[in-house]
Amino acid sequence: MLLSIKTKLKLNESQKTMMSKHAGIARFTYNWGLATWQNLYNDGLKPDKYLLKKFFNNHVKPEYTWIKEKGICQKITQYAFDNLGNAFQRFFKGQGKYPRFKKKGINDSFTIDASGKPIPVGGKSIKLPTIGWVRTYECLPHTTCKSITISRTADSWFIAFTYEQEHELIAKKHSVVGVDLGVKELATLSTGVVFANPKHYKQNLAQLKRLSKRHCRKEKGSNNRHKSKIKLAKHHAKITNLRKDTLHKITTYLCKNHAKIVVEDLNVSGMMSNHNLAQAIADCGFYEFKRQLEYKAQKFGCEIIVADRWYPSSKTCSVCGHQQEMPLKQRVFQCGNCGYSIDRDLNASINLSRLAKA
Template sequence: MSKHAGIARFTYNWGLATWQNLYQDGFKPNKFLLKKFFNNSVKTQLEWIKHKGICQKITQYAFDQLGAAYDRFFKGLGGYPRFKNKGQNDSFTINAAGKPIPIGGVRVKLPTIGWVKTCEGLPHTTTTKLSISRIADDWYIAFAHCVETEPSSKSVDVVGVDLGIKELATLSTGVTFPNPEAYKKNIQKLKRLSKALARKTKGSSNRHKAKIKLAKHHNRVSSIRKDSLH
C-alpha cells in the first residue's frame, strides 16, 4: 500500500509540475492531455510503475484528483494545488478494471494487493473503486454504496439550536449536547509526547516511533471532535 501511495504521489506531482510548465509556455493543459502524454511517453520508461503487483489504475485516478483540484481553484472553491509530500496524507484509489469489488465482513480482497483485515465490519455490498489513505501509520478504506432508509417521524416541526462553549449545543426542546473538550483533556499527553519527540535524534528509528505515537494521539483528538460534530 505504501508503494501504491508513492506512485499516486509521484504521478500527481509530475502532473502538477508539467501543468505549470505548459501554462508558463502559453498552453492550456488539462488532465486528459497530461494523462495521455504520461501513459504514452513517461510511464513506458518507468519499470517500477509497471510492476505486476501494482494496480495500473492509480495513475488515472491521480490525474483525476489533479483535475478536480484545478476545477475547485478556477471556481474559487479552493486554493492553488500544492505538491504532495511523502508521509503526509498518503492515499490512492484503485479498481478492478471495471469489475464490481465485493465488500463485507472484516476481510476485503483489494485488487492486486490481496486480502486484508479490517478493524470494523464492513457492510455487505459491491463497489467499483476503493480509496485507501494513511493517517498516523494506520490505513483507512473508503467506498460509496447505496443505503435504503426510511424517514423517521418528527416529534416537533421546528427546533432552535444555540451553539456554545460550555455546552456544544442546546436545543429549544431542552436537550443539550455536552462539549467533549477533546484537546483540553488530552493536552498534557500531547505535550509529553511532543517533548519526547524533540529529544530523539533526527533520522533515528526511535524518533520515527515517537513521531508515530504523537501522530496517533493527534488523530485520536481529531476523531473525537469529528465524531461529536457528526
C-alpha cells in the first residue's frame, strides 16, 4: 500500500530563499490559472487545466524570465495547474468550495519531480531535482518516490512523499472493540480502556490570546509584525502537532491490538453548529481520528465497522436492551428496566462492539 511520510527539513538561509522562490512561482501560476479560468468562463467558454497549461507554457512563461531562473525546477508550474484542476473537480462534485486565490505566506507549498524518473531517498540527506542536496532532522526510509511536495508551516519547511510499504500482520489481543468518542473522554473502549481528552487548544488558549493581541498592536508592514506573525503561527503549529500526536497514539493502539473496530458515524459539521460545544468538538479532531483509523486499518490488517449515525448506542442498556432518553449532562446510565448502572460512554462502547457480532 502507498503511505506518505512528512518530516522537517534542515535548511540554511540560501536554501530557504530558494524554497520561497519555488513557492512563489507555484502561487503565481495557480492564481494566474484561476483568474484566466474565470475570465474564459465569463466569456462563455469551458476551460480546463490542459488548455491553461498549454497557453501558459507557450505565451506567458517566456515573458517572465524569473520563472526560468537558475536552480528553479520547471515542474512546479505543471503541478500548480494540476492542483487547480483538482480543486475545480472537487467543487463540481460538491466535495469542496469554489477555488480561492492563494496568499503569500499562507499554506505555501510546491511539488517537484525528476521528469518521470524515480527519486531516491534515504538517510538524513536527499537530492532534490534541480535544487540539490538538503538535509532532514530524522532518517528517511531507503526507497524511491515519483514526486515530492515541500510546504511551509510558520518559518519551517517540510518535505512529504509517498512510497510503497508492505502490510504489517500483527497478532491481535482482542477480536472486537467498540469505540465511543466524546468531549469529556476522547475515546472510551468497550474493553474498559479510557483515553482522556487533553484539550490542547483550551490549555493553550490564554497564550494564543496574548500572542494575537501583541500581533494586532504591531504596525502593519513592519518587521516586528512579521516576527509576531511567525511566533503566533509557531504556537498554532505546536497545538496542531500535540493534537495529531495524541490521535496517532490512540489509533495506532486500536489498530495494532484489535481485529475489528466499531466506531460511530459522527456528523461533525452538525455537531459544530452547537456554538456552546463547537470549540471543544473542534479541539477533539474527530475527522482526523477517523482518517487515521482508515489507513492504519489497512496497514495493520484490521477491519473498521462504521455504525449507523442514528444507532442509539447511548440510549440502549447493554444488559437488557431497554432504550430510554439520555440527556447530554447525564453521565451515568441508570437503566429504568433492570436497574443496571454503568458509565454512559462505556455503555455506548459495549453496544457498539456488539454490532460486529450481529
